[in-house]
Amino acid sequence: MRADVEALDIRDVTANWVNAIVLQAQIDDRIKALADLAHTPLFFGRLDYLHAPGAELAEGGEGEQFYIGRRHVHDAEGDPMVIDWRAPVSQPFYRASKADPQDVALRRRFGYTGGQLTAYEDEHLSDPGEAATVSKLLQQEIERPRVGPMRDIVATIQPEQDEIVRSGLSGSVCVQGGPGTGKTAVGLHRVAYLLYAHRERLARTGTLVIGPNRSFLHYIEQVLPALGELEVKQATVEDLVSRDGLEVRGTDPAATAVVKGDARMAEVLRRAVRSHVTPPTEALMVVRGSRRWRVPAYELEEIVAELLARDMRYGAAREALPQRIAHTVLVRMEQAGEAPDDRVQDAVARNAAVKAAVKAMWPAVDPAKLVLRLLSDAEFLAAHAEGVLTAQEQELLLWPKPWRSVRAAKWSAADLVLIDEAADLVERTHSLGHVVLDEAQDLSPMQYRAVGRRCTTGSVTVLGDLAQGTTPWATGDWARALAHLGKPEAAVEELTAGFRVPREVIAYASRLLPEIAPGLAAVSSVREAAGSLEVLQVDDLGAAVVDACRASLEREGSIGLIAADARVPELEAALREAGLAWLSPGEETTAEVRLTVVPASLAKGLEYDYVVLDEPAAIVAGEPDERTGLRRLYVCLTRAVSGLTTLHAAPLPPALTA
Numbered sequence: 257m258r259a260d261v262e263a264l265d266i267r268d269v270t271a272n273w274v275n276a277i278v279l280q281a282q283i284d285d286r287i288k289a290l291a292d293l294a295h296t297p298l299f300f301g302r303l304d305y306l307h308a309p310g311a312e313l314a315e316g317g318e319g320e321q322f323y324i325g326r327r328h329v330h331d332a333e334g335d336p337m338v339i340d341w342r343a344p345v346s347q348p349f350y351r352a353s354k355a356d357p358q359d360v361a362l363r364r365r366f367g368y369t370g371g372q373l374t375a376y377e378d379e380h381l382s383d384p385g386e387a388a389t390v391s392k393l394l395q396q397e398i399e400r401p402r403v404g405p406m407r408d409i410v411a412t413i414q415p416e417q418d419e420i421v422r423s424g425l426s427g428s429v430c431v432q433g434g435p436g437t438g439k440t441a442v443g444l445h446r447v448a449y450l451l452y453a454h455r456e457r458l459a460r461t462g463t464l465v466i467g468p469n470r471s472f473l474h475y476i477e478q479v480l481p482a483l484g485e486l487e488v489k490q491a492t493v494e495d496l497v498s499r500d501g502l503e504v505r506g507t508d509p510a511a512t513a514v515v516k517g518d519a520r521m522a523e524v525l526r527r528a529v530r531s532h533v534t535p536p537t538e539a540l541m542v543v544r545g546s547r548r549w550r551v552p553a554y555e556l557e558e559i560v561a562e563l564l565a566r567d568m569r570y571g572a573a574r575e576a577l578p579q580r581i582a583h584t585v586l587v588r589m590e591q592a593g594e595a596p597d598d599r600v601q602d603a604v605a606r607n608a609a610v611k612a613a614v615k616a617m618w619p620a621v622d623p624a625k626l627v628l629r630l631l632s633d634a635e636f637l638a639a640h641a642e643g644v645l646t647a648q649e650q651e652l653l654l655w656p657k658p659w660r661s662v663r664a665a666k667w668s669a670a671d672l673v674l675i676d677e678a679a680d681l682v683e684r685t686h687s688l689g690h691v692v693l694d695e696a697q698d699l700s701p702m703q704y705r706a707v708g709r710r711c712t713t714g715s716v717t718v719l720g721d722l723a724q725g726t727t728p729w730a731t732g733d734w735a736r737a738l739a740h741l742g743k744p745e746a747a748v749e750e751l752t753a754g755f756r757v758p759r760e761v762i763a764y765a766s767r768l769l770p771e772i773a774p775g776l777a778a779v780s781s782v783r784e785a786a787g788s789l790e791v792l793q794v795d796d797l798g799a800a801v802v803d804a805c806r807a808s809l810e811r812e813g814s815i816g817l818i819a820a821d822a823r824v825p826e827l828e829a830a831l832r833e834a835g836l837a838w839l840s841p842g843e844e845t846t847a848e849v850r851l852t853v854v855p856a857s858l859a860k861g862l863e864y865d866y867v868v869l870d871e872p873a874a875i876v877a878g879e880p881d882e883r884t885g886l887r888r889l890y891v892c893l894t895r896a897v898s899g900l901t902t903l904h905a906a907p908l909p910p911a912l913t914a
Contacts, residue, residue, distance in 0.1 A: 517700025
């Protein structure tokens with residue numbers, strides 16, 4: 257298929273050089289999408305139907321056989337050899353069961369090692385004499401060692417996951433999933449499915465995956481290309497709200513960040529933007545040729561009041577104002593016997609006197625300058641925060657030392673979100689067709705609003721775990737979060753079956769749930785492999801960590817050493833002295849270097865075959881409050897796929913010793 261595309265000759269089929277460039281770019285993208293992946297087989301399953309799909313289920317009907325794979329593959333004549341996993345005919349591969357065979361006689365799973373077919377396994381779903389069994393190949397695929405970036409899960413998608421993946425484009429979905437339930441993979445595969453089912457529409461409107469940090473995005477970036485989807489953009493919330501010339505150079509105390517992230521700031525900004533509108537104090541005189549046309553102040557005031565009442569965006573109303581004034585002048589011209597047309601109205605709208613009046617009544621607003629003034633000028637802030645923020649909250653917002661200019665200011669991440677909100681009040685933000693928001697529990701209400709602006713005319717897949725909220729402003733309620741996002745109607749689905757974290761490990765971590773997320777259901781591991789869990793009290797943490805890393809490296813797979821951010825330099829020095837090489841989060845593991853040193857603040861979303869966890873008490877102490885610290889610890893405890901070794905010198909949190 258790739259060779260056929262490479263052999264295309266477009267010299268005589270394009271009208272001009274522009275068409276040729278566009279067509280060649282499309283051909284290049286198609287060639288990239290058809291790239292071979294050495295360790296990724298073209299098919300992973302087979303379905304034998306009792307009857308041809310779509311045919312009447314009558315006795316003696318002819319059955320049909322389909323190979324299921326990551327991509328559609330056809331032969332030289334164009335006949336299908338492998339069916340895309342997203343096609344409707346592939347759906348029973350994930351959903352059919354002994355209880356509901358869906359007209360499937362046989363489901364076959366193929367096992368691969370290094371890209372070579374090594375095993376297969378059959379289930380005769382329509383045979384009442386065969387007992388239902390747990391697929392060994394499925395278990396092996398789930399438990400296969402993790403080396404390198406996150407991989408696709410098309411061979412292991414479970415029925416409850418498939419329902420979310422195949423849900424329609426028009427509806428928004430929120431997936432609450434504990435560690436190891438596959439929520440991130442489900443979200444990414446939902447994007448791949450939507451691109452398959454609604455390719456033309458999403459090609460026009462665009463898709464976006466939003467992750468918590470660059471390390472996480474690097475970890476997941478190969479999933480969609482492996483499925484042939486190359487056009488999906490990835491970003492962090494900070495990327496979304498970044499503006500030319502402004503960069504994050506400052507940080508906020510936790511209490512200040514909480515206020516800046518509060519949804520009430522949207523009302524403060526709305527008031528501040530609209531405060532620039534000034535009612536006219538004198539009549540407007542428009543001169544055209546030998547005639548003078550007077551618009552009295554009260555009429556100008558009515559026009560301004562009407563535009564304010566319509567609650568239009570500030571910039572759109574500012575553009576409408578000169579046309580409204582010009583229309584009033586044209587009415588006077590018609591009353592005087594003239595017959596002006598649209599060209600005259602446009603000319604009046606561009607008249608110097610009209611432009612000067614608009615500038616006085618409805619001046620342009622620079623979002624960054626507006627936020628700079630709010631955070632620098634106590635009187636300006638108080639005027640627009642009255643009845644919205646308390647005096648103490650206003651005091652938290654004000655910079656100790658006002659910055660002289662937008663360029664000189666040391667903006668924080670929360671400041672850029674405020675600027676983004678102000679910018680949307682002035683001019684509408686471009687909306688995409690579909691947005692995936694991962695680790696959503698950590699966003700502030702204002703960050704939710706920033707994401708929501710990017711999908712006002714599209715849909716969203718929200719992924720998160722309330723128990724893993726590790727910011728002081730983390731949400732404790734999906735209904736509230738979805739309201740801030742502008743998608744209150746989104747369906748909330750909960751994944752509680754764990755496929756990644758061993759049952760001993762998840763049970764140990766779940767002891768923290770009553771304190772960090774009361775009422776949230778614990779994840780139930782469905783893995784047969786028990787995994788390993790060691791909790792050791794030691795005297796010399798540095799030496800014990802080095803020994804534990806050495807022991808883990810004797811096993812197959814990736815190793816993650818997770819520690820409180822403040823302890824990372826000390827542990828890196830110990831590893832260096834011991835002659836052990838390591839990687840930073842986001843760097844791809846290799847056969848030579850399989851150990852990654854992970855600060856606790858960056859652990860979320862990552863996974864390793866074996867985890868060495870250093871000093872839980874230090875991880876808890878590294879956060880602004882105990883609940884956030886325990887949530888951070890919960891995240892760190894649940895990064896292991898096969899085994900966890902926890903080392904501590906200080907006492908463990910009480911919940912872990914119960």
